[in-house]
Amino acid sequence: MTHLNIGKKNLLPANDYYLLSFLTRIKNGDIGAAFSYFPPVSFPRGFKFSSRGLEVLNSILKNWIMNDVVMPSAWQNRVYKTSTIAEFCRFWDLEAEYKISINFLMVLRDIQQLWYEEEYENSSYLFDRKLSGSEKVFLDLMFRKTLDTKKRAFMSRFSELYKSMPLSSFNFSYHTLSIMPRWNELSSAEQYYMIASTDYYVESFVQWESEFHLKNYEVVQQEIGLVLQKLIELCSIGIKDEVWSLFYLPIEIFYRISQNGLLNKNRYLEMKSFESLEEKHVYGVILEIRSSFQKFLNKILEVKREMQSIGFVEENFKIAEKLQRLIVKRVDPVLEIYDKQLEYMATNEVRK
Amino acid sequence: MSHTYRISRKETIRNTVKVNEEWKSLIETLPILPQVEMAKLLSEELAKENDWSKSGNVHQKQDGNWTIEYDEESMLLSIEYDDEKTFEREETIEISGYNPGYSDEPLITSAIERAKEKFIQESTEAKDYEKAAKNKLEQEIEPKLDEIEGLFQDLVEVVQIEALKKKARNIGEIESIAEDKENGEVKIIVKI
Numbered sequence: 001m002t003h004l005n006i007g008k009k010n011l012l013p014a015n016d017y018y019l020l021s022f023l024t025r026i027k028n029g030d031i032g033a034a035f036s037y038f039p040p041v042s043f044p045r046g047f048k049f050s051s052r053g054l055e056v057l058n059s060i061l062k063n064w065i066m067n068d069v070v071m072p073s074a075w076q077n078r079v080y081k082t083s084t085i086a087e088f089c090r091f092w093d094l095e096a097e098y099k100i101s102i103n104f105l106m107v108l109r110d111i112q113q114l115w116y117e118e119e120y121e122n123s124s125y126l127f128d129r130k131l132s133g134s135e136k137v138f139l140d141l142m143f144r145k146t147l148d149t150k151k152r153a154f155m156s157r158f159s160e161l162y163k164s165m166p167l168s169s170f171n172f173s174y175h176t177l178s179i180m181p182r183w184n185e186l187s188s189a190e191q192y193y194m195i196a197s198t199d200y201y202v203e204s205f206v207q208w209e210s211e212f213h214l215k216n217y218e219v220v221q222q223e224i225g226l227v228l229q230k231l232i233e234l235c236s237i238g239i240k241d242e243v244w245s246l247f248y249l250p251i252e253i254f255y256r257i258s259q260n261g262l263l264n265k266n267r268y269l270e271m272k273s274f275e276s277l278e279e280k281h282v283y284g285v286i287l288e289i290r291s292s293f294q295k296f297l298n299k300i301l302e303v304k305r306e307m308q309s310i311g312f313v314e315e316n317f318k319i320a321e322k323l324q325r326l327i328v329k330r331v332d333p334v335l336e337i338y339d340k341q342l343e344y345m346a347t348n349e350v351r352k
Numbered sequence: 353m354s355h356t357y358r359i360s361r362k363e364t365i366r367n368t369v370k371v372n373e374e375w376k377s378l379i380e381t382l383p384i385l386p387q388v389e390m391a392k393l394l395s396e397e398l399a400k401e402n403d404w405s406k407s408g409n410v411h412q413k414q415d416g417n418w419t420i421e422y423d424e425e426s427m428l429l430s431i432e433y434d435d436e437k438t439f440e441r442e443e444t445i446e447i448s449g450y451n452p453g454y455s456d457e458p459l460i461t462s463a464i465e466r467a468k469e470k471f472i473q474e475s476t477e478a479k480d481y482e483k484a485a486k487n488k489l490e491q492e493i494e495p496k497l498d499e500i501e502g503l504f505q506d507l508v509e510v511v512q513i514e515a516l517k518k519k520a521r522n523i524g525e526i527e528s529i530a531e532d533k534e535n536g537e538v539k540i541i542v543k544i
Contacts, residue, residue: 284376291426298388298425346378 016053018042019108023060026142029149035115043112047105057100061138068141103129107139115157144207155214163216163273202252209262216273217285224262224289228296235299239306244319247303251323251330254300258334263293263341283348290345297338300331359456360446363464365471368438369478371485375431375497379422381508384515387427393511393518395424401503417488418496431500433492435485439478443467513538 012020018038025034049057107129131139143162146154155162205227212220231250238246261267265286268274274282304327310320381390395411398404404413411422421430445467447459472478513531516538520526524544531538 280375284374287376287378287428290378291423291428294387294426301386301388346380 012053012056013050015042015044016049016056019049020053020056020060022108023057027060027064027145029145031146031150031153035112038112038115040112040116043109047102047109049105054100061100061134064141065134065137101132101135103131104135104138107131107135114161117157147211159214162214163219201249202256205253206256206260209260212267213271215271217268217271217277218273220268220271221285221289225292228292232296232299235303239303242316244307244316244323247307247323248326250296250300250303251326254296254338255330255334257293257296258338258341263338263345265341265345286345290342293338293345294342297342303327304331357449358446359449359460360444361460363443363445363467364440365443365464365468366438366440367468367472367475367478368436369482369485371433371435371482371489373433373489373493377429377431379427379429379504379508381427381515382512384512384519389518390511390515391424391427393514394427394507397507397510397514398422398424415496418492420500429500429504431497433489433496435489437478437481437485439475439481441471443471509536516540 019042021037022034022042025037143154143158208223208227215223231253234246235250238244257263268286268289269282274285277285307320307323307327310317310324312321314320379394381394384390385393398411399406403415404411406412409423409425411424413420417433417435419432419434421432422428423430445460445463447456447463449456449459517526517529517540520540520542524542527541527543529538529540
């Protein structure tokens with residue numbers, strides 16, 4: 001009898017089953033199979049899913065964020081229990097006790113309508129909905145995974161949307177710009193987690209910029225500004241609150257910017273969305289992008305000066321010394337090339 | 353059985369005429385001091401100019417339809433000309449409906465669109481305004497851009513001289529400074 005009860009408990013209403021099947025498949029990036037389980041009829045009127053279905057959905061999404069965002073971030077996660085890591089995510093605006101919202105369900109419905117080329121039922125534009133930090137990351141993971149595995153299928157349906165979508169693979173690029181709560185309000189464990197998450201976010205940054213060519217120039221320009229603004233803000237907090245470990249991330253990304261051709265003007269000029277722009281406007285956009293990189297350079301130089309000003313008699317010299325070594329390795333060798341590329345960006349000349 | 357019926361509705365039809373042009377330029381100085389310090393000096397000099405206000409890192413000047421912005425950190429100068437006027441008129445939109453139970457909104461929306469197109473075509477006042485605004489812009493472009501360029505050229509010169517003095521002060525004691533503004537020469541004698 002007991003096993004029959006267990007069996008019954010696992011049965012879900014058809015609507016919940018469709019949605020869960022969709023999410024578990026899209027998690028692997030298999031967009032075609034995912035939507036075959038997610039026909040338009042599968043969305044119940046009024047978004048009424050069973051409470052048990054939503055419970056399962058919550059746990060799937062929570063695990064997803066744990067496995068794909070939180071755990072890879074914490075390269076020092078061995079010191080934590082899995083369950084406690086989730087509590088350390090406030091800094092990145094990821095909710096520890098995540099509960100699916102109606103807005104997220106509505107976005108899934110939007111995506112479904114787009115896939116099946118149905119007329120929009122909801123008049124408000126996709127992704128204009130108010131989503132939480134975690135929900136934005138779910139969408140991010142969803143699209144990132146699909147772009148990795150089934151790019152052609154994805155682009156055939158979503159290319160127009162994707163080009164103009166201000167959704168970034170770089171998780172913290174825009175929706176955690178306010179950096180709430182403030183650094184000094186975090187517990188030492190949370191601060192420790194934040195410092196330990198550098199690797200994951202650098203990797204996110206690289207993925208984010210590798211997709212520039214697919215996007216509209218307006219989106220690229222806006223997102224570069226936001227991402228660099230965020231990094232500048234991290235540096236400012238680091239200087240103000242003497243949290244020097246926060247410099248690891250901006251310094252590593254500064255290095256990657258110079259290595260990955262982000263300062264190469266031609267990389268932007270080759271973007272398709274530039275083709276329809278007048279030459280004068282192209283120059284204006286490039287100057288705006290350049291301006292963001294210039295501000296970031298200024299901030300990194302400020303960080304460098306700050307670290308150089310710490311003498312060996314000072315209390316925190318040991319940490320400063322580590323950062324000084326990092327600056328010698330990751331900032332100094334690329335300063336000249338960074339500066340030269342900025343100079344080239346400011347010229348009117350275009351290499352064909 | 354369905355009957356056709358007429359709907360009339362009063363609507364305000366609007367036609368917005370917009371003349372907008374934008375220029376961007378990077379202010380360049382000789383690299384006498386690090387870029388951050390040169391930018392700071394230029395910002396200090398610009399703050400002495402009348403009519404310029406500052407909000408955050410951005411200096412701004414409003415002059416009629418012209419907005420000039422200078423970002424002190426990246427030394428980016430943005431100049432924008434913006435002229436916008438909305439013309440409107442009251443129209444009575446009339447449509448014939450024949451499908452009771454269905455919404456008439458799509459029919460009304462397309463009737464409004466048609467009325468708007470007609471208004472745009474017929475409105476000589478808007479066309480005249482656009483023409484006049486474009487002419488005004490044509491006439492103002494050159495003197496305005498020359499004026500801004502002149503201002504920043506002067507500022508850059510002042511800043512470069514200031515930067516040279518600062519650098520000289522770092523080297524040793526300044527004995528004399530001779531400025532020949534006509535030839536753009538500065539002679540600084542430093543005692544080391």
